Amino acid sequence: MYPTSVNQDYGKFSCEGYHPGPMKQPPYNVPHYASPAGMPVHSSATTNTVAWSTGLCHCFDDPANCLVTCVCPCITFGQISEILNKGTTSCASRGALYGLLGVTGLPSLYSCFYRSKMRGQYDLEEAPCVDCLVHVFCEPCALCQEYRELKNRGFDMGIGWQANMERQSRGVTMPPYNAGMTSWFRL
Incomplete structure:
Protein backbone atom coordinates (compact mmCIF):
# COMPACT_ATOMS: atom_id res chain seq x y z
CA MET A 1 0.00 0.00 0.00
CA TYR A 2 2.70 2.52 1.03
CA PRO A 3 6.23 2.42 -0.35
CA THR A 4 8.91 1.47 2.12
CA SER A 5 11.12 4.51 2.54
CA VAL A 6 12.46 6.78 5.22
CA ASN A 7 11.61 10.44 5.07
CA GLN A 8 13.34 12.51 7.74
CA ASP A 9 10.72 15.22 7.60
CA TYR A 10 7.65 13.06 8.17
CA GLY A 11 8.80 9.78 9.64
CA LYS A 12 8.83 6.23 8.28
CA PHE A 13 6.25 4.84 5.90
CA SER A 14 5.95 1.09 5.51
CA CYS A 15 3.43 -1.55 4.54
CA GLU A 16 2.29 -1.70 8.18
CA GLY A 17 1.25 1.96 8.12
CA TYR A 18 2.56 5.26 9.35
CA HIS A 19 5.22 5.25 12.06
CA PRO A 20 6.01 8.76 13.29
CA GLY A 21 9.68 9.57 13.32
CA PRO A 22 11.63 12.66 14.23
CA MET A 23 9.86 15.77 13.03
CA LYS A 24 11.64 18.89 11.90
CA GLN A 25 10.15 22.17 12.95
CA PRO A 26 9.20 24.51 10.12
CA PRO A 27 11.48 27.52 9.73
CA TYR A 28 8.72 29.80 10.95
CA ASN A 29 5.42 29.62 12.77
CA VAL A 30 2.45 30.44 10.64
CA PRO A 31 -0.87 30.35 12.45
CA HIS A 32 -3.68 28.57 10.68
CA TYR A 33 -7.08 30.17 10.53
CA ALA A 34 -10.22 28.45 9.36
CA SER A 35 -11.75 29.93 6.27
CA PRO A 36 -15.53 29.95 5.78
CA ALA A 37 -15.19 26.71 3.79
CA GLY A 38 -13.23 25.12 6.65
CA MET A 39 -9.93 25.10 4.74
CA PRO A 40 -6.80 26.27 6.61
CA VAL A 41 -5.54 29.69 5.61
CA HIS A 42 -2.00 30.92 6.26
CA SER A 43 -1.60 34.39 7.68
CA SER A 44 0.91 36.20 5.49
CA ALA A 45 1.33 38.95 8.08
CA THR A 46 3.24 36.64 10.42
CA THR A 47 5.50 34.93 7.88
CA ASN A 48 9.13 35.36 8.87
CA THR A 49 11.38 36.49 6.06
CA VAL A 50 15.01 37.49 5.96
CA ALA A 51 16.44 40.74 4.70
CA TRP A 52 18.37 40.97 1.44
CA SER A 53 22.12 40.75 1.96
CA THR A 54 22.55 44.14 0.26
CA GLY A 55 20.29 47.08 -0.35
CA LEU A 56 18.59 47.90 -3.61
CA CYS A 57 20.78 50.95 -4.26
CA HIS A 58 24.11 49.34 -3.36
Missing part, protein backbone atom coordinates in the same frame (compact mmCIF):
# COMPACT_ATOMS: atom_id res chain seq x y z
CA CYS A 59 24.94 48.76 -7.01
CA PHE A 60 28.50 49.96 -6.61
CA ASP A 61 29.31 47.17 -4.13
CA ASP A 62 30.10 45.19 -7.28
CA PRO A 63 31.18 47.79 -9.87
CA ALA A 64 31.92 45.22 -12.60
CA ASN A 65 28.41 43.79 -12.43
CA CYS A 66 26.95 47.28 -12.21
CA LEU A 67 28.66 48.22 -15.48
CA VAL A 68 27.59 45.00 -17.23
CA THR A 69 24.01 45.43 -16.03
CA CYS A 70 23.82 49.05 -17.19
CA VAL A 71 25.28 48.25 -20.63
CA CYS A 72 23.62 44.87 -21.25
CA PRO A 73 21.13 43.80 -18.56
CA CYS A 74 20.28 40.63 -20.50
CA ILE A 75 23.62 39.12 -19.40
CA THR A 76 22.93 39.68 -15.71
CA PHE A 77 19.34 38.49 -16.08
CA GLY A 78 20.48 35.34 -17.89
CA GLN A 79 22.94 34.50 -15.12
CA ILE A 80 20.30 35.04 -12.43
CA SER A 81 17.66 32.98 -14.23
CA GLU A 82 20.00 30.02 -14.83
CA ILE A 83 20.77 29.78 -11.11
CA LEU A 84 17.13 30.24 -10.05
CA ASN A 85 15.97 27.64 -12.59
CA LYS A 86 18.65 25.26 -11.27
CA GLY A 87 20.14 24.75 -14.71
CA THR A 88 16.92 23.74 -16.49
CA THR A 89 17.28 26.77 -18.74
CA SER A 90 20.49 28.26 -20.03
CA CYS A 91 21.84 31.71 -19.35
CA ALA A 92 21.91 32.39 -23.10
CA SER A 93 18.29 31.41 -23.76
CA ARG A 94 16.83 33.46 -20.89
CA GLY A 95 19.13 36.39 -21.66
CA ALA A 96 18.10 36.32 -25.33
CA LEU A 97 14.41 36.22 -24.39
CA TYR A 98 14.98 39.15 -22.01
CA GLY A 99 16.72 41.04 -24.84
CA LEU A 100 13.85 40.37 -27.25
CA LEU A 101 11.38 41.61 -24.65
CA GLY A 102 13.59 44.70 -24.35
CA VAL A 103 12.54 45.65 -27.86
CA THR A 104 8.91 45.71 -26.69
CA GLY A 105 9.74 47.58 -23.50
CA LEU A 106 8.44 44.77 -21.27
CA PRO A 107 11.54 43.04 -19.87
CA SER A 108 10.82 44.36 -16.38
CA LEU A 109 7.50 42.50 -16.26
CA TYR A 110 9.34 39.28 -17.14
CA SER A 111 12.18 39.83 -14.67
CA CYS A 112 9.84 40.69 -11.78
CA PHE A 113 8.61 37.07 -11.86
CA TYR A 114 12.18 35.92 -11.26
CA ARG A 115 12.50 38.29 -8.31
CA SER A 116 9.37 36.72 -6.84
CA LYS A 117 10.78 33.26 -7.50
CA MET A 118 14.03 34.21 -5.77
CA ARG A 119 12.19 35.58 -2.75
CA GLY A 120 10.24 32.34 -2.52
CA GLN A 121 13.34 30.16 -2.73
CA TYR A 122 15.27 32.08 -0.09
CA ASP A 123 12.43 33.51 2.06
CA LEU A 124 13.48 37.07 1.28
CA GLU A 125 11.35 40.02 2.26
CA GLU A 126 9.40 41.92 -0.37
CA ALA A 127 11.31 45.16 0.02
CA PRO A 128 11.44 48.06 -0.58
CA CYS A 129 8.09 47.54 -2.32
CA VAL A 130 6.21 45.08 -4.53
CA ASP A 131 8.46 43.11 -6.91
CA CYS A 132 6.95 44.45 -10.14
CA LEU A 133 7.28 48.06 -8.99
CA VAL A 134 10.94 47.48 -8.10
CA HIS A 135 11.60 46.12 -11.58
CA VAL A 136 9.51 48.68 -13.46
CA PHE A 137 11.10 51.71 -11.79
CA CYS A 138 14.57 50.39 -10.79
CA GLU A 139 15.31 47.55 -13.23
CA PRO A 140 19.14 47.81 -13.24
CA CYS A 141 19.31 48.18 -9.45
CA ALA A 142 16.95 45.21 -8.96
CA LEU A 143 19.02 42.98 -11.25
CA CYS A 144 22.23 44.03 -9.49
CA GLN A 145 20.70 43.31 -6.08
CA GLU A 146 19.53 39.84 -7.16
CA TYR A 147 22.95 39.10 -8.68
CA ARG A 148 24.70 40.17 -5.45
CA GLU A 149 22.30 38.10 -3.34
CA LEU A 150 23.11 34.91 -5.25
CA LYS A 151 26.81 35.76 -5.20
CA ASN A 152 26.69 36.36 -1.43
CA ARG A 153 24.99 32.99 -1.01
CA GLY A 154 28.07 31.35 -2.52
CA PHE A 155 27.28 31.04 -6.22
CA ASP A 156 29.98 31.88 -8.73
CA MET A 157 27.73 33.70 -11.16
CA GLY A 158 30.15 33.51 -14.09
CA ILE A 159 30.23 29.70 -14.32
CA GLY A 160 26.52 28.80 -14.23
CA TRP A 161 24.49 26.24 -12.33
CA GLN A 162 26.14 23.04 -13.55
CA ALA A 163 29.69 24.18 -12.79
CA ASN A 164 28.59 25.42 -9.35
CA MET A 165 27.13 21.97 -8.59
CA GLU A 166 30.25 20.20 -9.88
CA ARG A 167 32.41 22.46 -7.74
CA GLN A 168 30.25 21.66 -4.72
CA SER A 169 30.38 17.88 -5.39
CA ARG A 170 34.20 18.01 -5.60
CA GLY A 171 34.25 19.32 -2.08
CA VAL A 172 34.74 22.98 -2.89
CA THR A 173 31.96 24.09 -0.60
CA MET A 174 30.04 27.27 -0.94
CA PRO A 175 30.44 29.57 2.02
CA PRO A 176 27.52 29.39 4.43
CA TYR A 177 25.06 32.24 4.29
CA ASN A 178 24.21 33.71 7.65
CA ALA A 179 21.30 36.12 7.61
CA GLY A 180 22.59 37.66 10.83
CA MET A 181 25.77 38.84 9.12
CA THR A 182 24.09 41.00 6.50
CA SER A 183 25.66 44.17 7.89
CA TRP A 184 29.07 42.96 6.65
CA PHE A 185 27.75 42.96 3.08
CA ARG A 186 26.36 46.48 3.39
CA LEU A 187 29.68 48.23 4.02
Whole structure:
Protein backbone atom coordinates (compact mmCIF):
# COMPACT_ATOMS: atom_id res chain seq x y z
CA MET A 1 0.00 0.00 0.00
CA TYR A 2 2.70 2.52 1.03
CA PRO A 3 6.23 2.42 -0.35
CA THR A 4 8.91 1.47 2.12
CA SER A 5 11.12 4.51 2.54
CA VAL A 6 12.46 6.78 5.22
CA ASN A 7 11.61 10.44 5.07
CA GLN A 8 13.34 12.51 7.74
CA ASP A 9 10.72 15.22 7.60
CA TYR A 10 7.65 13.06 8.17
CA GLY A 11 8.80 9.78 9.64
CA LYS A 12 8.83 6.23 8.28
CA PHE A 13 6.25 4.84 5.90
CA SER A 14 5.95 1.09 5.51
CA CYS A 15 3.43 -1.55 4.54
CA GLU A 16 2.29 -1.70 8.18
CA GLY A 17 1.25 1.96 8.12
CA TYR A 18 2.56 5.26 9.35
CA HIS A 19 5.22 5.25 12.06
CA PRO A 20 6.01 8.76 13.29
CA GLY A 21 9.68 9.57 13.32
CA PRO A 22 11.63 12.66 14.23
CA MET A 23 9.86 15.77 13.03
CA LYS A 24 11.64 18.89 11.90
CA GLN A 25 10.15 22.17 12.95
CA PRO A 26 9.20 24.51 10.12
CA PRO A 27 11.48 27.52 9.73
CA TYR A 28 8.72 29.80 10.95
CA ASN A 29 5.42 29.62 12.77
CA VAL A 30 2.45 30.44 10.64
CA PRO A 31 -0.87 30.35 12.45
CA HIS A 32 -3.68 28.57 10.68
CA TYR A 33 -7.08 30.17 10.53
CA ALA A 34 -10.22 28.45 9.36
CA SER A 35 -11.75 29.93 6.27
CA PRO A 36 -15.53 29.95 5.78
CA ALA A 37 -15.19 26.71 3.79
CA GLY A 38 -13.23 25.12 6.65
CA MET A 39 -9.93 25.10 4.74
CA PRO A 40 -6.80 26.27 6.61
CA VAL A 41 -5.54 29.69 5.61
CA HIS A 42 -2.00 30.92 6.26
CA SER A 43 -1.60 34.39 7.68
CA SER A 44 0.91 36.20 5.49
CA ALA A 45 1.33 38.95 8.08
CA THR A 46 3.24 36.64 10.42
CA THR A 47 5.50 34.93 7.88
CA ASN A 48 9.13 35.36 8.87
CA THR A 49 11.38 36.49 6.06
CA VAL A 50 15.01 37.49 5.96
CA ALA A 51 16.44 40.74 4.70
CA TRP A 52 18.37 40.97 1.44
CA SER A 53 22.12 40.75 1.96
CA THR A 54 22.55 44.14 0.26
CA GLY A 55 20.29 47.08 -0.35
CA LEU A 56 18.59 47.90 -3.61
CA CYS A 57 20.78 50.95 -4.26
CA HIS A 58 24.11 49.34 -3.36
CA CYS A 59 24.94 48.76 -7.01
CA PHE A 60 28.50 49.96 -6.61
CA ASP A 61 29.31 47.17 -4.13
CA ASP A 62 30.10 45.19 -7.28
CA PRO A 63 31.18 47.79 -9.87
CA ALA A 64 31.92 45.22 -12.60
CA ASN A 65 28.41 43.79 -12.43
CA CYS A 66 26.95 47.28 -12.21
CA LEU A 67 28.66 48.22 -15.48
CA VAL A 68 27.59 45.00 -17.23
CA THR A 69 24.01 45.43 -16.03
CA CYS A 70 23.82 49.05 -17.19
CA VAL A 71 25.28 48.25 -20.63
CA CYS A 72 23.62 44.87 -21.25
CA PRO A 73 21.13 43.80 -18.56
CA CYS A 74 20.28 40.63 -20.50
CA ILE A 75 23.62 39.12 -19.40
CA THR A 76 22.93 39.68 -15.71
CA PHE A 77 19.34 38.49 -16.08
CA GLY A 78 20.48 35.34 -17.89
CA GLN A 79 22.94 34.50 -15.12
CA ILE A 80 20.30 35.04 -12.43
CA SER A 81 17.66 32.98 -14.23
CA GLU A 82 20.00 30.02 -14.83
CA ILE A 83 20.77 29.78 -11.11
CA LEU A 84 17.13 30.24 -10.05
CA ASN A 85 15.97 27.64 -12.59
CA LYS A 86 18.65 25.26 -11.27
CA GLY A 87 20.14 24.75 -14.71
CA THR A 88 16.92 23.74 -16.49
CA THR A 89 17.28 26.77 -18.74
CA SER A 90 20.49 28.26 -20.03
CA CYS A 91 21.84 31.71 -19.35
CA ALA A 92 21.91 32.39 -23.10
CA SER A 93 18.29 31.41 -23.76
CA ARG A 94 16.83 33.46 -20.89
CA GLY A 95 19.13 36.39 -21.66
CA ALA A 96 18.10 36.32 -25.33
CA LEU A 97 14.41 36.22 -24.39
CA TYR A 98 14.98 39.15 -22.01
CA GLY A 99 16.72 41.04 -24.84
CA LEU A 100 13.85 40.37 -27.25
CA LEU A 101 11.38 41.61 -24.65
CA GLY A 102 13.59 44.70 -24.35
CA VAL A 103 12.54 45.65 -27.86
CA THR A 104 8.91 45.71 -26.69
CA GLY A 105 9.74 47.58 -23.50
CA LEU A 106 8.44 44.77 -21.27
CA PRO A 107 11.54 43.04 -19.87
CA SER A 108 10.82 44.36 -16.38
CA LEU A 109 7.50 42.50 -16.26
CA TYR A 110 9.34 39.28 -17.14
CA SER A 111 12.18 39.83 -14.67
CA CYS A 112 9.84 40.69 -11.78
CA PHE A 113 8.61 37.07 -11.86
CA TYR A 114 12.18 35.92 -11.26
CA ARG A 115 12.50 38.29 -8.31
CA SER A 116 9.37 36.72 -6.84
CA LYS A 117 10.78 33.26 -7.50
CA MET A 118 14.03 34.21 -5.77
CA ARG A 119 12.19 35.58 -2.75
CA GLY A 120 10.24 32.34 -2.52
CA GLN A 121 13.34 30.16 -2.73
CA TYR A 122 15.27 32.08 -0.09
CA ASP A 123 12.43 33.51 2.06
CA LEU A 124 13.48 37.07 1.28
CA GLU A 125 11.35 40.02 2.26
CA GLU A 126 9.40 41.92 -0.37
CA ALA A 127 11.31 45.16 0.02
CA PRO A 128 11.44 48.06 -0.58
CA CYS A 129 8.09 47.54 -2.32
CA VAL A 130 6.21 45.08 -4.53
CA ASP A 131 8.46 43.11 -6.91
CA CYS A 132 6.95 44.45 -10.14
CA LEU A 133 7.28 48.06 -8.99
CA VAL A 134 10.94 47.48 -8.10
CA HIS A 135 11.60 46.12 -11.58
CA VAL A 136 9.51 48.68 -13.46
CA PHE A 137 11.10 51.71 -11.79
CA CYS A 138 14.57 50.39 -10.79
CA GLU A 139 15.31 47.55 -13.23
CA PRO A 140 19.14 47.81 -13.24
CA CYS A 141 19.31 48.18 -9.45
CA ALA A 142 16.95 45.21 -8.96
CA LEU A 143 19.02 42.98 -11.25
CA CYS A 144 22.23 44.03 -9.49
CA GLN A 145 20.70 43.31 -6.08
CA GLU A 146 19.53 39.84 -7.16
CA TYR A 147 22.95 39.10 -8.68
CA ARG A 148 24.70 40.17 -5.45
CA GLU A 149 22.30 38.10 -3.34
CA LEU A 150 23.11 34.91 -5.25
CA LYS A 151 26.81 35.76 -5.20
CA ASN A 152 26.69 36.36 -1.43
CA ARG A 153 24.99 32.99 -1.01
CA GLY A 154 28.07 31.35 -2.52
CA PHE A 155 27.28 31.04 -6.22
CA ASP A 156 29.98 31.88 -8.73
CA MET A 157 27.73 33.70 -11.16
CA GLY A 158 30.15 33.51 -14.09
CA ILE A 159 30.23 29.70 -14.32
CA GLY A 160 26.52 28.80 -14.23
CA TRP A 161 24.49 26.24 -12.33
CA GLN A 162 26.14 23.04 -13.55
CA ALA A 163 29.69 24.18 -12.79
CA ASN A 164 28.59 25.42 -9.35
CA MET A 165 27.13 21.97 -8.59
CA GLU A 166 30.25 20.20 -9.88
CA ARG A 167 32.41 22.46 -7.74
CA GLN A 168 30.25 21.66 -4.72
CA SER A 169 30.38 17.88 -5.39
CA ARG A 170 34.20 18.01 -5.60
CA GLY A 171 34.25 19.32 -2.08
CA VAL A 172 34.74 22.98 -2.89
CA THR A 173 31.96 24.09 -0.60
CA MET A 174 30.04 27.27 -0.94
CA PRO A 175 30.44 29.57 2.02
CA PRO A 176 27.52 29.39 4.43
CA TYR A 177 25.06 32.24 4.29
CA ASN A 178 24.21 33.71 7.65
CA ALA A 179 21.30 36.12 7.61
CA GLY A 180 22.59 37.66 10.83
CA MET A 181 25.77 38.84 9.12
CA THR A 182 24.09 41.00 6.50
CA SER A 183 25.66 44.17 7.89
CA TRP A 184 29.07 42.96 6.65
CA PHE A 185 27.75 42.96 3.08
CA ARG A 186 26.36 46.48 3.39
CA LEU A 187 29.68 48.23 4.02
